[in-house]
Amino acid sequence: MNISESNQKFLLNIFQYIAPSHVALFLRLIRLYPMNIVSDFGKREQTILAIVNEVTGNDYQANIWASIMSINRIPELVEQVLLSNEHERLLLAIQQLQTRFELQPHRFQIYQLVPKTKTCIICQDTLKEPEFDEICIIIGRNNVYNGILYKNECCDIIYKYGHMRNRRTRERFVVSDAIFKQEYIYLFDHLIYERILITGFTNLIQQAASNFQSYTSATNDDIDQNRHFNKQDPTQDKLQSKSFAATWTWFEICRYLFFMTNLQTIQIPDIIQRLSHDLYFEANSLFFYELFVKFWSRHGQVEGCECHAKDTCMINFVFDTHMKAHRLVCAHTGSCDKSIPELGPVAIGCPRPPLRSSSSILKNELVNDKTKCKYYCINHYNHSLSKNDSHDPLVAQALERERIADVFEANDECTIHRDEDDREHKRRTAGFMAIVSNCNVIIGWNESVRSEGMRRNTYHLLKYLHLGGILPPAAAYDSACTFIAYLKNQYCVSIQQSPYVDELLQKKYCIDRFHRRNHTRPQCKTILSCSHPDNRLFFDNQNTQVCEQLFSHFTKLKATLRSIAWPYSNIFYCIIFHLRNCFHTNIFPDNPHLAPKSNIPLPTSKLIPWTQILANDSYQQNQEKQQEHNEDELDDEILL
Secondary structure: OOOOHHHHHHHHHHHOOOOHHHHHHHHHHHHHOOHHHOOOHHHHHHHHHHHHHHHHOOOOOHHHHHHHHHHHOOHHHHHHHOOHHHHHHHHHHHHHHHHHHHOOOOOOOEEEEOOOOOEOOOOOOEOOOOEEEEEEEEEOOOOEEEEEEEEEEEOOEEEOOOOEEEOOOOOEEEEHHHHHOOOEEEEEOOEEEEHHHHHHHHHHHHHOOOOHHHHHHHHHHHHHHHHHHOOOOOOOOOOOHHHHHHHHHHHHHHHHHHHHOOOOEEEEOOOOOHHHHHHHHHHHHHHHHHHHHHHHOOHHHOOOOOOOOOOOOOOOEEEEEEHHHOOEOOOOOOOEEOOOOOOOOEEOOOOOOOOOOOOHHHHOOOHHHHHHHOOOOOOOHHHHOOOOOOOOHHHHHHHHHHHHHHHHHHHOOOOOOOOOOOOOOOOEOOOEEEEEEOOOOEEEEEEOOOOOOHHHHHHHHHHHHHOOOOOOOEEEOOOHHHHHHHHHHHEOOOEOOOHHHHHHHHOEEEOOOOOHHHOOOHHHHOOOOOOOOOOHHHHOOOOOOHHHHHHHHHHHHHHHHHHOOOOHHHHHHHHHHHHHHHHHHOOOOOOOOHHHHOOOOOOOOOOOOHHHHHHOHHHHHHHHHHHHOOOHHHHHOOOO
């Protein structure tokens, strides 16, 4: 860079009594430790001066500080002076500077978070030396630390410690090393956490059914007590549950995607905003579930898996619904899924939460209309006010087939009838349906928006098979007699023939040992019994209560599961079931690209990037709808 003649003379004059390399060292230390890192600027000045004297063997006095700061205020002079051959001296000076600050009465340590990427991902050139970006706070397991962030820039990409960001497109990427190898997790601006703090919550949610609020409160208490014990000043920088929930969720999403795919980078949101996050979760829920199904139904081929003896792994499966995890949902039952061709349209219900009592929609409605609307979500509240509601033919067909299935169950000899939620209160889900192998691995799941039933059970199992899941040859279910009778009764009627339907019909079915005593059919005591000679190969010495035992664990999490809303609930279930399986099989979640390495089939669906979600018309429409109905407070809630 060219500098003016007057600036050149100014530099040459200073170099007569301060060596250029010593000036460079001063400037580097000033940039490494900005003025607002400590409250007393004079203490910082004296310490840096003492360090330079010690490192260089000189006796510079405080009167040279004005000349040094004059250079520091002119960027082109700084660039002219900074030299690359001061690296070793700089490291020594940094070490001594930290030690000097730690010996001060206020005692603190400064952490430097420097970008790990050394080469530009666009032009492949070597990046320049990182420059100071900003002061930061790092929240740890039992303390809060001061830190300094550095950055590199090249080809419109800003490289930081935990991620890289395109300044033009708002794309923010994470590489696997930032998730698996770095001590601190830095995904969103101004939110930096110790990795052990995040993984600590993961372990507690599995082992102790912890939630975000209790974990953040306990962590903040630990920080206060630790700082008091070490005679440190109290801090106002504490762990916030909503911000921590967002970071934990995206950390686990990145860990899950790196585990399941061969992706080298993962795009994460540029901001913490509930609307855009929810649209991302909704658009990619099938992709996440397909990864889950394909991997865990083939977990036996993963090296080091310790689920069960190889000769009995995946010999049978049990499926059932856990109803304790029910949460509030919209009362509209006409929402259909038409993705399973064998069944046609299936009335699965609307999974969105109903309107809140504070919603401006309810405040603007009449008293009678308000009572009707409060059971519905923002997309379906008009449904309750429509007197001549003209049904879509597909919806009418789905509801009619649902009615036929309900009649069949009601008239069946052994059915334990499961009612829908009452209409006098807001509707709740029926929890989630789990498909669990005999080796106690969750191989499939689905949130049950409506009550458990034979048609919806068939829908869940066929969806699982369509996504590439493998089902063992035998199955146990508390109403296996009704299920197989329904399949045979509706075969080629409301259930069209296909290889997947034939596979379900050909499996060996048994009533699990716990529920068999309640059944009255003669078949339930014979060919549908686990002890029948034809079934012993699959059920002898096998645990048919794996679902009940699994549900007893997730009952501890029912408060958390009831509080989360769709579509985040899909991602949350996927994460906690994946982590639970990892702990059970001794397959550590810190295994990048394990699924491809284990020859697990790749997903057929595609991962939709967050920036593509923002560019979609649905994002703009939802944003306008929130503004129209004055529901911006939803954006302030981060996931939970």
